[in-house]
Amino acid sequence: WANMPYFRQVRELEGIPVINIHMWFDRKLTSVDHLCFSRSPLLSVYADMSTCCKEYADDERSMLELVFAPCSPLAGGKTNWIAKSDEEIVEATMKELARLFPTEIGPGAPDGGAVLRKSAVVKTPRSVYAAIPGRNKYRPSQETPIENFTLAGDWTSQKFLGSMEGAILAGKLAAEVVTDRSAGRPTQGIKSVQQHVIDEANKASEEVPVGLDLDSDSAFVYGGGEEMSQRSEEALQNQDKEQLEAATVAAR
Ligand SMILES: Cc1cc2nc3c(=O)[nH]c(=O)nc-3n(C[C@H](O)[C@H](O)[C@H](O)COP(=O)(O)OP(=O)(O)OC[C@H]3O[C@@H](n4cnc5c(N)ncnc54)[C@H](O)[C@@H]3O)c2cc1C
Numbered sequence: 001w002a003n004m005p006y007f008r009q010v011r012e013l014e015g016i017p018v019i020n021i022h023m024w025f026d027r028k029l030t031s032v033d034h035l036c037f038s039r040s041p042l043l044s045v046y047a048d049m050s051t052c053c054k055e056y057a058d059d060e061r062s063m064l065e066l067v068f069a070p071c072s073p074l075a076g077g078k079t080n081w082i083a084k085s086d087e088e089i090v091e092a093t094m095k096e097l098a099r100l101f102p103t104e105i106g107p108g109a110p111d112g113g114a115v116l117r118k119s120a121v122v123k124t125p126r127s128v129y130a131a132i133p134g135r136n137k138y139r140p141s142q143e144t145p146i147e148n149f150t151l152a153g154d155w156t157s158q159k160f161l162g163s164m165e166g167a168i169l170a171g172k173l174a175a176e177v178v179t180d181r182s183a184g185r186p187t188q189g190i191k192s193v194q195q196h197v198i199d200e201a202n203k204a205s206e207e208v209p210v211g212l213d214l215d216s217d218s219a220f221v222y223g224g225g226e227e228m229s230q231r232s233e234e235a236l237q238n239q240d241k242e243q244l245e246a247a248t249v250a251a252r
Helices: 005-012 086-100 164-183 195-203 230-239
Strands: 018-025 043-048 063-068 116-124
Touching (some): 018 086, 043 086, 086 116
Antiparallel strands (some): 018 063, 018 116, 043 063
């Protein structure tokens, strides 16, 4: 299947890294009962889970979850944060929080500001596809050339980018393909594939797939994220070593 034009076009979509940070503080910060978008170039969205999530509810101490992005040149950042240590990432986050909330965090805040009790850094090296210009035409339809195989997922062709909305809509469209096919109704058809992909597919020979070590139980194999341990660092080194290269690279 890998060299069929329909599947080959997926090579044009590249998953970008994202980091999720969990931070437990020694006091309650001013918070709102909502997910917030930040004006920071490093922390895109965050929420005080002690306020807006029942499982973490705490009136005395805040627990922030933050999305640390862009964290690589492909995603529009200057630094490859995936290759950095957890300590460096937490330090950069604390500096950014001190800039955003100077009255509560950092040396400028009364009594030195909130103290971080503990933290967890979850790295997802291949998250949503990079929504750089010209990618939409390579997103495959849910209907595939294989009769009993249908695709879903935020990256498949639908009107939203890689997101929760995109994942839901793609799932609905996939369900439509399955029900239409099983009821013998006409489907929407397979989305056309770009000519250069067809030309490349015609010339391609069989290759050993890279990046998927099915003997590994690392979440990275399945496009997931985890806290970096020696084991996960080795998994990344074996499957996707460019992620660990050059800690600082010029932005595109
Ligand atoms: C840190 C972070 C923050 C985000 N923030 C937002 C946000 O604020 N708003 C928003 O809209 N979106 C956000 N997203 C994106 C959103 O989470 C995704 O777009 C969405 O979850 C994709 O859903 P999906 O069903 O397409 O894929 P996934 O949720 O990735 O589901 C795919 C599933 O398939 C499993 N799988 C993979 N390979 C195999 C295999 N071989 N066998 C069996 N199972 C397999 C995986 O384990 C996974 O459970 C964020 C993503 C990340 C990582």
